Amino acid sequence: MAAAVTRQPAGEGPRADAAHRVVPEPPESIWYSLKCRVLGPPLVTGQLAGERLSRPLALGVLSCDGLSSAAYGTEEILYALLPFFGLAAFTLILPMTLLVLAGVVLVVLSYREVVSVYTRAGGSYVVARENFGPRVAQVAAVALLIDYVVTVAVQTAAGSAAIVSAFPALSRLPVIGPKILLVISVTAIAAMCLGNLRGIREAGRIFAAPTYLFAGSVVLMVIVGVTRELTSGLPHAHTGPGTVAIGTHSGLIAFGAFYIMARAFANGGSSLTGIEAVSNAVSALKPPEDRHARQILAWQGSIVVFLIAGISWLAHVTHATPYTAGFPTVLAQEARPG
Secondary structure (H helix, E strand, C coil), rough: CCCCCCCCCCCCCECCCCCCCCCCCCCHHHHHHHHHHHCCCCCHHHHHHHHCCCCHHHHHHHHHHHHHHHHHHHHHHHHHHHHHHHHHHHHHHHHHHHHHHHHHHHHHHHHHHHHHHHCCCCCCHHHHHHCCHHHHHHHHHCCCEEEEEHHHHHHHHHHHHHHHCCCCCHHHHHCHHHHHHHHHHHHHHHHHHHHHHHHHHHHHHHHHHHHHHHHHHHHHHHHHHHHHHHHHCCCCCCCCCCCCCCCCCCCHHHHHHHHHHHHHHHHHHHHHHHHHHHHCHHHCCCHHHHHHHHHHHHHEEEEEEHHHHHHHHHHHHHHCCCEECEEEEHHHHHHHHC
C-alpha cells in the first residue's frame, strides 16, 4: 500500500514524508506575492517584540491626530462666532480658547490615569468593560469607531484645504480643479490606509516625520508672530470676497448669545480629537509601557496646548477670517508674510 503524502505549511521548505519522498512547497499565489511586496513580509509571533515603538517614534505616530486637530480648532470657533458677534468674535476667541485648553488638560490628565492602570490596547473600551460590563463597553467601542471615522474625514478635509491654501493653483486645474479637495482627501486616506497596513512600526516611520514637521513649523510661526507683535506689530490679514459674513448682531438676547458661544465651544472641541490614541495603543510601546505612555501624553498635551493657544492668539491679532470655500485657511493667513 502506498504511503500517504503529507504537505507542510508554506514557508518551511520541502520535507520528506514517511517514505522519504520530498514534497515540494506549493507555489505562492500571485496575489500573495503582490501583497508581500506592497505590505511587507508577514511576521511570526517571535518577531513582534521588536516592533514596539520608542518614545520619539510613538510621539510622532500616536500624536499625529491630536496635533493636527489644533490646526482647525480656532477656525471652527470663528465660523460660529463671526456671523453673529461680528468683529467682537476676535476678542471672544481668547476666552473660548481657554475653555478648549481646559478640556485638553482634563482629557490628558484623565488618560494619564488610565494608562497607569490599563496597559492593554483598547483604551476606553477596556476601561468600560472592566468597570461597567460588556454592554457599556460595546457603547464605548462604537463611540471610538465613530470618533475615528469622523476624525479621518475632518482631518483629511482640513489637510486638503491646507494644501490648496499653500498651492492655490491646484484649485484652477482643468477637470479636477473644482473637486481638488475631494481628490486630495481620497488620496490621503488611501496613503494612510497603506501605511497602517504595513504595520505600526513602519507606519511610525512614515507618519512621524510629517507630524514633527507640522508641529515644528507651527511652533516657529507662533514664536515669530509673538516676536513681531511685541517689536513692530502685526498687520491684519488681507481678506477678500468669499470670507464668512461678519455680522453685527450686537443686540442678541442673553440666551441666543449663550447658544452661539456653546456652539463655538463645541466646534473648538474638535481640537481634542486624537488625544486618546496613546491609550488605545499603549501595548505597542516599549516597556515600561505605562511610564512611556504617561510621558508621551504629557508631551502631546503640552504641544497641543501651545499650538491652539498660539493659533488663536494670532487670529485675535491679525483678524484672519475663514473662507466659505475652506481655503485659504486661518492658519495659512496667519503664516502669510506681510
